[in-house]
Amino acid sequence: MASISSRRLAKELREIQAEGCPVGISLVEANDFSKWVFTIQVMGDSLYQDEVHTLQFRFDPQYPISSPAVQFVVTDGKQAPIHPHVYSNGHICASILGNEWSPVLSVIAVCVTLQSMLASCKKKERPADNDRYVKHAPENPKKTLFHYDDDTV
Template identity: 90%
Template structure:
């Protein structure tokens, strides 16, 4: 009955419910196998101390072969963290969400990676091309092909349809 993606997600959810989320991450909403919401908070000393962000996962029928669409929620008064890899529309430039995605990764693994991405940040700033990107960004961050420029804080993004 259930497809591979929903069975896999069901297993992940049961594991979350029985073993709990890592510190600083908690499940906010998972009413179906299409969209889940988590809150994420950086523990310990960091520039984001005391700030709680909401992370949205969207899954297609190819999950886990294809990556989930992950972004920070920027509606309902919520904001994306100010980070060199996070655009103001909530889109995240992280390799594991794009070409480094692997089907053995899980929702929790993504949360933990993004948490440590925030934790390692020394200075709050937006990506250099934030305005240009946000102006034309597709609704789904998976439609963006992020280019990694080598240096950590310098990304350029292009759209797949270009």
């Protein structure tokens, strides 16, 4: 018997394959039901114009009840976008990945939200506590208890 998590992810993957991804979002890898990789690009005029960033989703057996672990991939000279809610190690401080996660959200909904977060950014800068956080950050961003005090950036 398949788990709720694998059934849900299979359904989301079928929808992506049938309908495609929204403009600026591409599925790169979905080999199993533990890790998926996407690229996202902000379309139109923004501070991130012409930049393509890679997002990694890791799923635990409680998905979609629990949120996926989502982070920007930082490897081979690729850096995370410079944004007030994105740490240089790729961890993202976004309430929908934490206390505002809902099982009705999908992987694509998260991608679109993060694409929108980048599109609406007014100033490229790292979070104020970037160096301290990155030095002590857990490998899994879900193990961080972020404080969501600014959802307007």
